[in-house]
Structures are given as C-alpha cells and as structure tokens.
Amino acid sequence: MIRRLAIIGVGLIGGSLARALRAAGAVGEVVGSGRRAEHLQQAVDLGVIDRFSTDPAAAVTGADLIVVAVPLGAMGEVFRAIVPHLAADAVVTDVGSAKAAVVTALREALGEVPDWFVPGHPIAGTERSGVAASFAELFQGRRVILTPLAHTDPQAVARVRAMWQHAGAEVVEMGVELHDEVLAATSHLPHVLAFALVDSLARMHEHNEIFTYAAGGFRDFTRIASSDPVMWRDICLANRAALLDMIERFNRDLGEMTRAIEDGDGDALLEIFSRAKQARDEHVLRGEE
C-alpha cells in the first residue's frame, strides 16, 4: 500500500498509473506536479489526482513513492528540484523510454545514482498524450521493465515492482544496455520510420491525393507518427547510440531489398518477405491478435 504517491508529469502514463492504483485501492493520496496548473487542475477534475503543486519540491514532500513521468529531456531538472525534499523512506522511479540516459542524467544532477532510485519503463502507451487520454487499464497485461543497478536497494525495487503489479502489469528486470537495445529495435526505430514516411509523403506535390487513398494498412503503419513530437525528440537524442546502430542495420537490409527490386530479383524478394512474415507470425502474433 502506498501512503502518498507523487507523480511528476501527469500525462498519459502518469495519469493512467494514478487511475490504476486508485482503482486497485493500492494508494492513499495522489499528489500531482507539472509545469501547467490548468493541466493539473484538469487531472483533479477528472479524479486522477487529489491535489497538485506546480512546484515539484512541494509535491514530493511527505510522499513515500515518487514517479517521474516527464519527457527525458526534463528529468535532470526534476531530480535536482526534488532530491532535497524527499522523505527519508522515499523511493523514486521513472518511466523513461531510454534507461542509460536517465541514469546519466541522475549521475550528472546528483553526482551519483542513489540506491533508492529504480529506473523503470512500462511498455505501454498509445499515440495519444495528456491526462485526458489516460485510463486505468493501460497497463493491464503489459510488461514493465525495471533496470536496477548493482547497488540499487532491493527493497526499493520490491516497492516499485509491487506498484506496477497493482496496476496490472507484469514486471521483468534486465540490464540498462539490453533494455536500450531492445527498445531501439521495437519502438524507437519504428517511430523514426513512421515519422520519416509520413513526412516524405507530406512533402510530395500530390500529398492530398496520396493521403486520400491511404487505406487501413497505412493507417496502422503510421499510427505511431501521431505520437507526441517533444517526447520523441527526447527519446531519439537520449537513446542515440542504440538507435543509430538500428538505423544502420535497417539501412543495410532496405538496401538489399532495393537492389533486389532494381535487379528484378523475385527470388531474393520472396525469401526476405517469407522470412519476415514467418518471424512476425511466430513471435508477434503468438496469441496476441
């Protein structure tokens, strides 16, 4: 049971977590913080949080669990603001999509990564953002990856794990580096490709005709290009190394396919397409669609 939960950044993720924990009866009071009072007031009006302060230091006072759910670029600033005001037993976690960058931001802000900080990342979300899009079921059956460091307090990890389990998620642990590589592959690269594709088409002379005839497959494929641009700018910069490595792999493979198309090499195309279809059907569809 969490006595007082402080959520810094009450958007889709922070708001959905608050809703889920309230629905599960797993939290006493929820205090929100963020830069804009009108968004926080909206969160109060929606019943997502009990009260708020635009000053994160005030919001964390007396909280036993603090979730930092701001864009990656704002993490360092938030940590500097809240650390002097944390309760002695407070545990802090985050929801950033790139864990090495968060660990580095903490080390830069505080001189070290405290043992009461548990880096975390819920593999959940939609292309929508903001507290109005939040819902209690967002984490049901989803995975949350925790990437504790060697010196992270096991009790702190246990409390963060319990919080996510109350929200309906399955919690797994892995190293920071593997997390960043896996996310670059399954999330960051796909977003980059979707943004690049939509931008390519938008810049074409015939873009009105093009979008008019876009069918269901296109809408699915580009849904993630409707995601929050600020969040994705920060993710791309924060996970730069792993993402650039994935872009390079992808370019190699796309180059192979392009040459096969140029050469009219149907056998090569069929081999690639068949391998891709098999991989997706086996791994991704496994009981999930």
Add this chain to the structure above:
Amino acid sequence: MIRRLAIIGVGLIGGSLARALRAAGAVGEVVGSGRRAEHLQQAVDLGVIDRFSTDPAAAVTGADLIVVAVPLGAMGEVFRAIVPHLAADAVVTDVGSAKAAVVTALREALGEVPDWFVPGHPIAGTERSGVAASFAELFQGRRVILTPLAHTDPQAVARVRAMWQHAGAEVVEMGVELHDEVLAATSHLPHVLAFALVDSLARMHEHNEIFTYAAGGFRDFTRIASSDPVMWRDICLANRAALLDMIERFNRDLGEMTRAIEDGDGDALLEIFSRAKQARDEHVLRGEE
C-alpha cells in the same frame, strides 16, 4: 444485375467480392477458377461460389462479368487462357495493385488492350489471405480505383462501377500513372519498410528478446509484414519504377533525420516530427479513427 460472374483467383479479394455481391442479391451464378481444386472446393463449401473449374477457359464460358484476382505475375497467363472463350458481351476487370503492369501484361498477351477490359483496384484488404479470410463487408465504405484507358468502352466501365457499388464501395477514376504513384506511396513503400524492419530484427542475435518486448505500436506498425509474400514480390516487381522513386525519397528523408540524431539537433527532429504528426492527424485521421 450480373447473370454469371466468373472469379479467377478465389482468395481474400475475389472471395469477399463474391460474398458481397451475393449478399446484395446482385449476382445470379458465381463460378470460381484457380490452380488448386481443394481451395476452390473450400470456397464452394463456404458458400462463396456455386461451382468451379481449375481451367479458367471453362470458368469464363457464358459469364458476362469476369474478375481476375490472381497475383500480378500470373495475369498474362490468365488473359491468354480466357480471351478465346469469352462471351461476346463479356466485360473483364482485375484487382491488381499496380495498373501499368497489368495494362502491359494485357498488351503483351493479346497484342492490344481490349476495350472491354477495365483496369481496377479495390483499396481494401487485410494482412490475411485465402478464401477462408474473406468476408462480405471488406469493401463497405472503401474506395475502388478504376483506371480506364482512352479507348475503354464507357459501358464496360459502368458495369464494373456498378459491381463495386453493389459490394458497398465508393468508385473513383484516375489515370494509370497517378494510381501507381499513389499506391507506391501509401501501400507499396510501407509494406517494403515493414518487411525490411521485421527481417532486420529477425536477423539479430537477440531476436527472441526483441520480439518478446514488442508492444502495441510495433504490432500495428508491422501488421502488414504478415501479408502474402508472393503477392508482394509481384507488386514490388510490377510497380518497380514508382516504388524505387518512393524508396529514394524516403531514404533522403531518413538520411536527414539520421544526421539530426547524430548531430544532436533536437530542433530539426522536433520540426520533422511535428510536421509528420500534423500531416497524419489532418489527412488520415479525418473522421476515420
């Protein structure tokens, strides 16, 4: 009212069209043809067609409307087989995703493009294939693009248009070249990118972990990589010129984004992501999600 409809290739598209026309009471008899008798028997068992012949020449005999719904690579062969057996008043259309290639295949097979042939393309489908995946509602509210040539018989166009309207579709006309460009942008390039991405990941050492942590966005983004490899091999080769042009545009844009990531140029990334999000939200979401 169609007296006797012959469908060459009773898969997702051909099967769904037959179901829709039957449901609308717009067709007398439906005769199927294809290479594999067991698939055609399945179509009879499912109530999709009345009878079948594995010989397309026999299937078209006495039919007033013929829909060729085979992969693009098989079109020429089908046309050569059926033309000597067509009734005098027969109209033929196809559902191929690349229209210049179909027109060329006809010209090569018959020496000219007959005035009773109406090139067509329903902008509908799923990543599934085969008659078992067909359903009567597939074309409801979807667009069908017809690309008649200058000498195509307007009566033939009107009959094909009426057929698709009976199936619930909105029919539009455009030139062969514009169709191929629009489809390269909105369908063929996205499929190539999805196949390339999934294949890239499948070839990585950690591919099991990678696919395990793939979330909803990834599943949406890669759904089209579960499409039929043979069909997509044929489409890539058939619409090669327009597709290569789109791949080049895309590579230019992805290259710009990659440089911005390398340089840590957050402003450039934010500009691209914002423009893409706006374009998608404005054009694609317009009342459709």
